[in-house]
Amino acid sequence: MYKAIIFDVYGTIFDMSSLEKRLNQFDETQASSISQLWRKTQLQHMFLKQIMQRYITFDILTKDALRFTLDKHKIQYNREDINQLFDAFLDLDYFKEIPRVFSDLKAKNLEIGVLSNGNDSMLMPLVDNSKISDDIDTVMSVDEIKQYKPSPASYALILDYYHVNRSEVLYVSSNSWDVTGAANFGFDTVWVNRRKMQFDNNGQAPTMTVSNLNELVKWVEMNK
Amino acid sequence: MYKAIIFDVYGTIFDMSSLEKRLNQFDETQASSISQLWRKTQLQHMFLKQIMQRYITFDILTKDALRFTLDKHKIQYNREDINQLFDAFLDLDYFKEIPRVFSDLKAKNLEIGVLSNGNDSMLMPLVDNSKISDDIDTVMSVDEIKQYKPSPASYALILDYYHVNRSEVLYVSSNSWDVTGAANFGFDTVWVNRRKMQFDNNGQAPTMTVSNLNELVKWVEMNK
Structure with missing residues (x-):
């Protein structure tokens, strides 16, 4: 899928x-x-x-x-x-489950990308400083189009990079406004709700809510 | 001016x-x-x-x-x-100085308008319920163009209604994001800072800051 x-x-x-x-x-x-x-x-x-x-x-x-x-x-x-x-x-710390999650997803032949409002001078040191950079195929920044998330143009960048249909993308974020923006654009979405917050529903609810990314892997397995 | x-x-x-x-x-x-x-x-x-x-x-x-x-x-x-x-x-209360302020400004042959993100079903009862409606020449709602403030298009509505140049408009708001948006569009702005807050500078500072609207009248007199 x-x-x-x-x-x-x-x-x-x-x-x-x-x-x-x-x-x-x-x-x-x-x-x-x-x-x-x-x-x-x-x-x-x-x-x-x-x-x-x-x-x-x-x-x-x-x-x-x-x-x-x-x-x-x-x-x-x-x-x-x-x-x-x-x-x-x-120099932020990544969440501890990330290396395992990325390698599990790669093992399923899934592409792994990131889309950020950060520009390259912020993103590159962060990703390169971390041990997880090898598992990330594509680092996408909205700086390329000068439009921040959650604008539709920002999520369209993903389609430009991957040449896939919207239904073939699963978008994962802990920020409810970002989940809403991606869902609004037409992606399936996962909201990572680590702190048991209430989802700030502003038009589009997430396809799936998980409390950490290990749960994401299980859910992707069931929905392949 | x-x-x-x-x-x-x-x-x-x-x-x-x-x-x-x-x-x-x-x-x-x-x-x-x-x-x-x-x-x-x-x-x-x-x-x-x-x-x-x-x-x-x-x-x-x-x-x-x-x-x-x-x-x-x-x-x-x-x-x-x-x-x-x-x-x-x-059914909100207006600030107590408003009737006097509006009549003082009208006495100087200035047009008085309001521009709101509210749609007519919210604005009309509010303005009509209040005693100040007679002094307001134009009630403008962004609903006409379906774009909220602080988008440039929302402030452009003012020029459509009044057929004036940007430099002939003074825009007054207590909301710093609204002041910034109007200044960004090219209007002179007044920030009404009733609670001694710090202005949230996000690109454009106000032309003038007042702590209530009586001060606005004095400032307009000096800058006519």
Whole structure:
């Protein structure tokens, strides 16, 4: 049934809580609050830039979001602080089941790709730094078309790369807005709900919900 | 200099804290939390619908956001509850300075319009129910073009209605994303910052920041 399994990157393959570790060295008392507002602001700015048709690369956007977040926490910082904290995005931990999951999927002759809002200067160090890069066939960035997810054009990139039909793609994300966007485009979707959250239903529900990626492998086996 | 002053509706002319009053009768202990998540979800869904090119009218979107919010609070509800709570959006209080501000601006031969993401079935009862409707020349809804603010197309509606240049419009909003969108389109902007918040700078800062609309009148006098 499926020919390609496409994964989101931030929060789906790589654990965003790694950010908090790095922030702990910077400001122990507010690390959790800073990391949450940073990620929230990053997404909010991204959505609004897309609506305003004012694309900028994700690295610049992420640094801007960090400055806003630190200002809001009334924390002083210099250029070096911003660069060091930003570097946490290049060195996130992947979820521990990933290597096994990718090799199981490869063994079933499935293509494995990632589609991210990150640009290459963020994605390449992250993926290359990690041991899982060998199992990823294609790293796709929306930077190629300058339109962020969840725009239809961003998911269309997958069809350009793989020359498959929409029904042959399974799209996997931990972000409900990303699941909704991919489903809206016509893909079957898997929502990775690691924290027992309520799905933010905004038009399209996921085809399948799993609590980790091992469950994804089982589900793909049953639906081949 | 300016020929038309265009106001955002929700939060700028009408006080969103009126929502909390209505919710107090429904669930006293969680009214504040519900009203905040409701508004947050409403905006988030709106932004994402715009990006996914899946416009629906704001009344339906607002009810969907309410259902999500009540589910998340583990509150039982029926259709009648949703309709009654939704009706709070049709009966918001305007900020107390508005009648005076509008009549002062009219006295300077300025056109006064509103541009809202609300559709007519939400806007008309709200504006007609209030005493300020006589001073508003034009009620513009993005429903006419099925594209939400802050898309460039939404602000272009103002030029269609008024046949003015961008430099002749002053756009007034309490929502920083709306100020940014209007500035991005090329209007001078006023950010109404009633609660001493930090402006969420996402590309364009406001031309002027005021803490209430009386200050706007003074500023327009100086800049005529």
